[in-house]
Amino acid sequence: MIKQFVPSEACLKCQGCCRFKEADSVWSPCLLDEEVLGLIDKEGIPAASLSMNRKLQLIPSGEGDGFLCPFLSPQENKCRIYHLRPFECQLYPFLLSLRNKRVLLTVDLNCPYIKENINTPAFNEYIGYLTKYLNAPRQLCTLRDNPHILQAYEDVKDVVELGLGDDSK
Ligand code: SF4
Numbered sequence: 831m832i833k834q835f836v837p838s839e840a841c842l843k844c845q846g847c848c849r850f851k852e853a854d855s856v857w858s859p860c861l862l863d864e865e866v867l868g869l870i871d872k873e874g875i876p877a878a879s880l881s882m883n884r885k886l887q888l889i890p891s892g893e894g895d896g897f898l899c900p901f902l903s904p905q906e907n908k909c910r911i912y913h914l915r916p917f918e919c920q921l922y923p924f925l926l927s928l929r930n931k932r933v934l935l936t937v938d939l940n941c942p943y944i945k946e947n948i949n950t951p952a953f954n955e956y957i958g959y960l961t962k963y964l965n966a967p968r969q970l971c972t973l974r975d976n977p978h979i980l981q982a983y984e985d986v987k988d989v990v991e992l993g994l995g996d997d998s999k
Pocket of ligand 1: 848859899909910916919
């Protein structure tokens with residue numbers, strides 16, 4: 831599990847995460863291959879909960895426009911599979927962005943906690959931790975094996991380039 835930068839109290843007060851404007855939003859979680867197998871085989875999640883591109887199939891929010899992750903409990907504002915939540919969800923509000931064949935660690939400036947804490951000493955310390963974590967051989971191997979999770983996000987701030995090497999391109 832990735833150590834979190836945003837405290838859970840801040841997350842529980844916010845209604846930004848796990849909700850999406852479009853059914854096929856680029857922001858919806860994309861799963862690693864091993865996470866697909868884990869959710870289907872071990873947790874009995876129906877394969878229909880996943881799209882062909884290994885994304886969680888979003889469901890209409892039922893309150894006007896918008897879509898929800900099928901694992902969000904909107905009443906409690908909590909993830910029902912928190913202990914098993916995908917790598918991308920653990921990483922958020924940081925994201926792995928693919929741009930011009932470069933893999934960048936980026937951060938979502940729409941996260942209110944990030945807005946308040948970007949470039950603080952604690953933020954910079956966390957970036958050091960996260961960069962080391964993502965550049966560890968095991969993680970690099972996972973990312974090379976799952977190039978589908980590298981996506982093009984808009985309105986994110988670049989933090990640092992990751993050294994995935996030529997075979998990730
Ligand atoms: S799996 Fe959990 S943390 Fe990830 S988007 Fe869905 S509800 Fe949110």
